[in-house]
Amino acid sequence: MEPTSDNRLMEEVRDGKVERLAILFERHHVMLFNFFLRLSGNRSTSEDLVQEVFFRILKYRDTYHGQSKFIVWMYQIARNVHVDHLRKQKQEVPLDAQFEEPAVAETPAIERLSAEVDAAVLKKALDRLPLRKREVLLLSRFQEMKYREIAELMGCDIGSIKSTIHRAIKELGKIYFELQGGTSP
């Protein structure tokens, strides 16, 4: 049996079969969680934000019009949820300071697998990337959205998304190699 498409499911939710949202939840909540985790660095905040996204999906289900892909709509909501969350943060806390992980310099001298070290440094680099570049990068590289869809969701033209990607990766590379140089965070 063909699994029902996201769009169709959301339309059913909009039309009253609210429990269908459970299927959409099961399909997308892990990706959504990772998206927030890579934006905020905090696990419990990320869980709260995922919850908030689905709450808003329920609250505003009437406004879903099926012309956009469900995923585009969901990530629009996700970005808004994140922005609202940032506004609530009283101070401008540099994002990498919110991290739960130990800074790379704190890693014990004991040898770890190089992939693990890589991931830690890369993560740190990612967090130093300015927000917009980071969002676009995450949406394309991890949430696997097409540039056209990202453009739609962010309300700009596709050309600007592509050049943002280019600049984002360039900058990420730069930060990454700087960090690898062993400078303390």
Add this chain to the structure above:
Amino acid sequence: MKCEQIREKSADYLAGELDEKSLSEVRVHLAHCPACREELESLSAIWTKLGVLPKEQPSGSLRIRFYEMLEAYKKGTEKDRDKISLGQTLSYWFGRLMPRRPAYQIALSLILIAAGLGGGFLLSVRSRSAARTEVTGLRGEVDDMRRIVAVSLLKQASPSERLMGVSWSARIDRPGDEIIQTLLETLNRDPNVNVRLAAVDALYLFYDHPEVKAGLIHSLAGQTSPLVQLSLINLLVEIRERRAVEALERLIQDEKLNPKVKKRAELGLTQLS
């Protein structure tokens, strides 16, 4: 192709979105242009490297919170009302909402009050007949949801989540065979005593379902925990299941049987005969 165009195409290149023609044009340019080649290679390297970032799993409470919210929302849209007073319903749900999210409490209280006020307030605007079928169909849909949730939770590694799964199955109005089988399987095979005990309680609610009685009797022989044995015996006696007599007799003969369970089983025999 000029270097500037390479820059424009880099995003598509990385995402694998270039068509055949553009891809070969890019490759031709790279063959002659070390600067662009170097840049594109380093961009590719980072793009690929991002794959080492692990995919994290959220904690189990995320799922639970979601399903509780969904059920609360669903309840708010139901036309049927529980026989409990609305006030009690509100306090029951408030008790279950996360204290950290007052926004939810307010939103949900509005939903519940609206349901009390007019029921149809939250149903989407549809034709009258559609609305009516929706109402009678609602109960089946709520069951559907509970079934999905229960089955999903019963597969989890955390015993607390499995307890939640049993609790959700107990709330299903018209359990199908799938749920009954799942509960019986939980009773027979769950590694945790507490979960098995909860399964007995849940099965009690469905004892008039055809397979439950036979399943309970059959389960008695296989249980090793005295608490579960006691619970099963109590249940079988309560529902006056005479077919359990044979199983009880066999149980009593087991030398390893806990003496307290034996006592109860013997008492049960007299009660059933």
Add this chain to the structure above:
Amino acid sequence: MKTIIRLAGIMILLWAAGLADNAQESQADHAVVSFSNPAKPGTVEVDISEGSITVRGYEGKDVVIDARWRERVLTKEEQEQEAALAEGGEELDQEELARKKAQAEKAKGMKTIEVESMGLTIEEEENVIQVNAEEGKRAVDLVIQVPFSTSLRLSCRDDERGVTVDRVDGEIEVETSDGPIVLTNVSGPVVADSSDGEIKAVFGKVVPGKPMSFSTMEGDVDITLPFDVKASLKMKTDEGKIFTDFDVQLKPSQQKKEEDERKEGGGYRVSFEKVTLGLINGGGVEIQITTYEGNVYIRKAK
């Protein structure tokens, strides 16, 4: 990546062979194990057939395991042998004596190796650390330090000492056969069962949303909850009493949910076991307590 260590009466430190301390202690073992991903809460699973388990939360990122082996309890036969040997060999014939002496010598020489074969196995895979005791006659007392957010699955059998957990915030699953279960400064959820031991749990706070359950045949169940906890209690005790200093709103003893449309003449169904349902502060976290002979104490934390 899977990591395996075997403890065998020798101190071993994971990861850093260079830091290994070569001091040998035949009765105590020590190991430090890291989670694959220390940023994420991990799980520690312990399964020993005889001994006790003590777990304490601490600020570190690694799991520190100390194992103390108890002296093997000699069987009756072995005791007689030792007694005979101690008294001198006159009662035994020469051959017998020689054989027993040789055996004792052999055993002496082999003692270290015996210890090595009855050890602990520690495995780490994807943030789950498993500690297993091999089947043997020696009981082991484990003292384990874990990061606060760790979840635990503990299983052991013992007469006196059972399982003790302090200052751990993750999910806790415990089972013992006669040993007591004592949990302090935990936040749950807790799923605990003991055949005969008593269960005591003192919650610093309670994580809402996840149900808990405690069951024991003979022991008491003694739970302390924060004064503002929102909980829905379901308590069953066949022969004991229930005590509480909370203001518990008791609901009529019923197993069935309130709606009862399947039967004519509606109403509530009588429950099949002596169940007491109570709501604390309006109800919330579902807590199920079952004991056959013991008493149930629900205390309010001051």
